[in-house]
Amino acid sequence: MKNNIATILVDDEPLARKLLKEYLQDFPNIKIVGECKNGRQAIKVINETKPDLLFLDIRMPGMDGFEVLENLNHIPHIIFTTAYGDYALKAFEVNAIDYLLKPYDKKRFSRAVQKVLDRSSRSSDEIDRIVRVLQQSKELEDYPNCIFVRVGRKIISVQVNDIVWIEADGDYTSLHTNSGIHLCNLSLNTLEDRLDPSRFLRVHRSYIIASNSIEHLASDGEGGFIAILKDKSKVKVSRTFAAKIRNIIW
Numbered sequence: 001m002k003n004n005i006a007t008i009l010v011d012d013e014p015l016a017r018k019l020l021k022e023y024l025q026d027f028p029n030i031k032i033v034g035e036c037k038n039g040r041q042a043i044k045v046i047n048e049t050k051p052d053l054l055f056l057d058i059r060m061p062g063m064d065g066f067e068v069l070e071n072l073n074h075i076p077h078i079i080f081t082t083a084y085g086d087y088a089l090k091a092f093e094v095n096a097i098d099y100l101l102k103p104y105d106k107k108r109f110s111r112a113v114q115k116v117l118d119r120s121s122r123s124s125d126e127i128d129r130i131v132r133v134l135q136q137s138k139e140l141e142d143y144p145n146c147i148f149v150r151v152g153r154k155i156i157s158v159q160v161n162d163i164v165w166i167e168a169d170g171d172y173t174s175l176h177t178n179s180g181i182h183l184c185n186l187s188l189n190t191l192e193d194r195l196d197p198s199r200f201l202r203v204h205r206s207y208i209i210a211s212n213s214i215e216h217l218a219s220d221g222e223g224g225f226i227a228i229l230k231d232k233s234k235v236k237v238s239r240t241f242a243a244k245i246r247n248i249i250w
Contacts, residue, residue, distance in 0.1 A: 005117075006049065008034040010042040010068065011057040011081060016102070020055055020081075023109045030113070039063025043071045050074045053116060055100075058082040066137050070148070070157045075127050077116045128185055131155055135186065143196040147175065149182040158182055160199075164213045164231050166191060168206040176233065203227060203237040203245055217245070 007030050009017050017035055024030050033049055036042035039060055046054065046068075054076045058065040065080065080099040098112040119126075127150050134148040134155065146157040162177040168188040175182045184191070192202050202208050209227055217225040217237065225237040225245065237245050 003029050005030045005053050006033045006051040007031060007053040007055070008036065008042070008046060008049065008051045008076075009055045010036045010039075010060075010065070011055070012037050012060045013057075016057065016081065023106055024113075026106075026110065027113060027117075029117075039065070039068045042068050046076070047071075047073045051076045053077045053079070055079050055081055059084055066134055069130065069134060069155055073154055075130065075153055075155060077119065077126075078130065079112050079116060080133075127153065127155065131185055144194060147184055147186070147191075149175070149184050151182065156182075158184075160195065163200075163210055164229055165210065165233060165235055166200075166208040176231070178231070201241075201245060203235060203241045205238065205240075207235050209235055 007024070009020050009032060011017050011020070014037075017037075021032060024032065030053065033051060034045045036045055040063060042056075051074075056065045056068065056078055058080055059082060065082075069075070069078075081102060081104075082099060083102040098115050100109060100112055131148045131150050134157075144160065146159050147163075148155055148157055158175055158177060162179060163175055164178060165176045166184075166188065167174045167176065169183065171187055173184045173186060173188050173191060175184050186194075188206065188208060192200070192208060195208070199211055200208050201211050209229065213229045213231070215228045215230050217227055220226050220236065223239040224242045227235045227237050227245075229235060
């Protein structure tokens with residue numbers, strides 16, 4: 001990593017930011033270029049300054065750290081900080097990003113910082129891991145209202161209401177939405193488990209469709225159907241799922 005590392009601290013607690021600054025004195029190549037006390041301020045500063053490193057609190061009033069990430073045009077290296085040892089922390093046990101569970105000591109802090117400093121550049125894999133962190137943060141919801149995807153060097157949230165149909169793409173999926181197609185790092189089986197079954201129908205080993213997107217069904221002559229969707233897409237409904245879909249639609 002380059003010698004001068006532009007860094008932003010995001011935490012709603014002044015004492016937490018003070019401790020970060022104190023510990024960072026041991027790393028003279030890390031230059032603090034901004035401090036933010038809430039999510040909205042953080043989004044503005046990060047998008048304007050494009051820092052190399054971000055210390056990001058997860059739980060903040062108004063807008064949490066995950067919501068901040070959804071609105072960034074630039075994804076820096078991230079060290080998450082949190083006082084909550086909850087479900088999301090499982091996703092941080094990776095080499096590309098780290099977390100600090102409050103209260104943390106200087107030794108733990110230094111280890112997290114060194115992990116980032118040892119990396120020469122941000123990789124697509126690192127951003128994908130952050131996407132998985134965001135996905136996992138939604139796991140406790142009955143049915144999430146958004147799905148996170150990587151688009152270039154940024155992360156966006158795709159609203160579930162905007163999804164028309166979903167197609168298996170190897171170990172990933174392609175989300176066909178009203179605004180375009182997005183590659184998602186979740187498998188079709190995982191999405192089937194997470195999406196509301198009253199709104200999304202598995203129609204093929206490779207396809208899921210939104211039930212309100214179906215315009216009509218046409219026989220494929222082989223015991224199955226072709227679903228004609230409102231965006232004019234044609235999606236095959238296999239014989240395995242034909243009876244189920246017919247009962248729902250008719």
